[in-house]
Amino acid sequence: MIKKKVLTQEQIxxxxxxxxxxxxxxxxxxxxxxxxxLYMYLKERCSETEDGSCNPYPxxxxxxxxxxxxxxSYLGYTYCDDLEALGYIKMQGYGKDxxxxxxxxxxx
Incomplete structure (x- = not known):
């Protein structure tokens, strides 16, 4: 199981x-x-799909x-982790899923 970065309200x-x-x-x-x-790139990619999600390669x-x-290439997901911890995106699944x-x- 992957541990997600969790920030307190004060840290956010x-x-x-x-x-x-x-x-x-x-x-x-x-x-x-x-x-x-990265947020703008993800937003554009997500807008192109029916379910509003995307899974770009790192x-x-x-x-x-x-x-x-x-x-x-791990930096792409490091920045995604930061965006998720701040509440701007949500990531579900792992790898190609x-x-x-x-x-x-x-x-x-």
């Missing part, structure tokens, strides 16, 4: 505050851009993020 608030500060240029870094761009997610380190659903619109 702190992380969202950090991401909003990155968006507003108060903190320098690419983390927010990676999460935002390397497809990295290409969508503009990353050239495709040997680090994994389904990703958009839960709410992004606000950071």
């Amino acid at each position: 608030a702190e992380k969202l505050d950090y991401l909003r500060k990155q968006r507003d240029g108060l903190i320098v870094g690419d983390y927010r851009n990676y999460l935002y761009n 390397w497809q997610m990295l290409v969508a993020l503009g990353r050239d380190d495709l040997h680090k 994994k389904k990703i659903f958009i839960i709410k619109n992004i606000d950071f």
Whole structure:
């Protein structure tokens, strides 16, 4: 069984505050851009299916993020784990049976 990342409400608030500060240029870094761009990519992919889910390959997610380190394909799901812990997406299943659903619109 895979253990999902669980954050407290306080941790979620702190992380969202950090991401909003990155968006507003108060903190320098690419983390927010990676999460935002991945969310937008997943949202587009999910809108193309009847059940509103998608299951892109990890390397497809990295290409969508503009990353050239495709040997680090695990990063795609690491960012998905973060989006899920923050409540923006939901992942069900494992491997080729994994389904990703958009839960709410992004606000950071």
